[in-house]
Amino acid sequence: MTDQIPLNPDFRQDVTASFSKQGMMQTLKAALTDVEAGTVTIAAPIGAETSQQDGFAHAGMLWSIGDSAAGYATLTLMGAEERVLTVEMKINLLSPAVGDRITAVGRVIRFGRNLCTSAAEIYAHGPKGTKHVATMIGTTTRLRPE
Amino acid sequence: MTDQIPLNPDFRQDVTASFSKQGMMQTLKAALTDVEAGTVTIAAPIGAETSQQDGFAHAGMLWSIGDSAAGYATLTLMGAEERVLTVEMKINLLSPAVGDRITAVGRVIRFGRNLCTSAAEIYAHGPKGTKHVATMIGTTTRLRPE
Amino acid sequence: MTDQIPLNPDFRQDVTASFSKQGMMQTLKAALTDVEAGTVTIAAPIGAETSQQDGFAHAGMLWSIGDSAAGYATLTLMGAEERVLTVEMKINLLSPAVGDRITAVGRVIRFGRNLCTSAAEIYAHGPKGTKHVATMIGTTTRLRPE
């Protein structure tokens, strides 16, 4: 985990504003639930609208929420004028995502001058408790105005 | 690419039936456009409902469509009673997904007794032509009834 | 991390015996430095014999040590007659590997009936201290005698 100090003191509202522009997050009914320096949590319901063929949450739903959590974790550390873009991201699925909702906790592993490494852990929550259902890691890049 | 002969002569209708049960594909307005032995193509519109914060298609939309294409490519080769599950899948993003719609062409690289490797190429189509926007590769597993 | 109890009470000597058969580990002058249930540490010198073109440790050296650490971490939990095989493994490089030696700490994230997920963190050690230089995650499979 990074000990980088955020370059943008307004990172909380800027991350929140950016998140609200992601149509994909609205389609998935996802909500930002925590924004700290270097870590962001997003929650989304598990439901028929985001299922795969056997009724579990589609891995693409997990990946989408996890990618946004990992990317925004990186954005918390960037300058106000910067943007974040995912270069590559891998998911390892640990267990079928069963329950009421998932949370994805993104965190920054390396905050570089141009390239960053970030990760996300995905949990499913339901009546039977909480289960770690997927882990993601990938590369993001910092884009500055030209 | 595999030269495996499908174990299930009805693979086209079975893949189509399974696809229609994926709520996530309906939410993304995706359609199966080609189902052949070892390769499956899925198309989906690019729009505000699946955007990221800068207006491009969210990488999670690409990943979701590509994962279904890669997984169903594997399912075309399996026995009628088998199911497919993604174990892990990585995406490398090549270019922002701009245009009207994307297509994901999934294919089987290795069809093993239990573990398979499959890939998907994602293209964005628009007035300016077609662009290769992402490439995915991952592992799927064959699940048989106990 | 898993809380699985090892199936093989002799896992320490069996992992050590298996490690001694890896010609690749001898070529890299690697040594097993810790074998616990669910976690294994391997150390190897950084030197001209395993360099890349700029004098840093070749990423392939890191990957090789990390793959063995992650795989053997999984093997610590398996039955005495089982073997472990890597299905896929990804490395994210965080910093050039400069110093005297590296250590790779492998750990099990998911211990499944057939498929496991394991990870490794790679550190470089030198006069200037210890640096986290790479992180790996991948899938291994348990092979039982037929």
Next chain:
Amino acid sequence: MTDQIPLNPDFRQDVTASFSKQGMMQTLKAALTDVEAGTVTIAAPIGAETSQQDGFAHAGMLWSIGDSAAGYATLTLMGAEERVLTVEMKINLLSPAVGDRITAVGRVIRFGRNLCTSAAEIYAHGPKGTKHVATMIGTTTRLRPE
């Protein structure tokens, strides 16, 4: 595959010179066997010195050769003063590497201003013929003198 024209007319000798500085490639007895614009082939023997515990080629040997092939494929397209560095790279293993030698064919998928995507296919060659044993894909970065 890229249709980029190499920026450095002397790319063949520069790649060859760089390769000869990789101590890791010498340790693995690897040889550059083909250097073209956007694609590089490297061969290495399979032997006891690079085995894993069951006598197959260690996946780390395959990864190392494949990483160098993918990286040098990218370097063929760069300017004379640039260097290439692997950011992340994943291998999917398709079959045990049995035989006399392996070849890794690296190729460029995307040649960007700073970030490139490249891939490698690994083949094992022996008395029984040639087998596709692994496929790799990853991100490399172009480093220019400051």
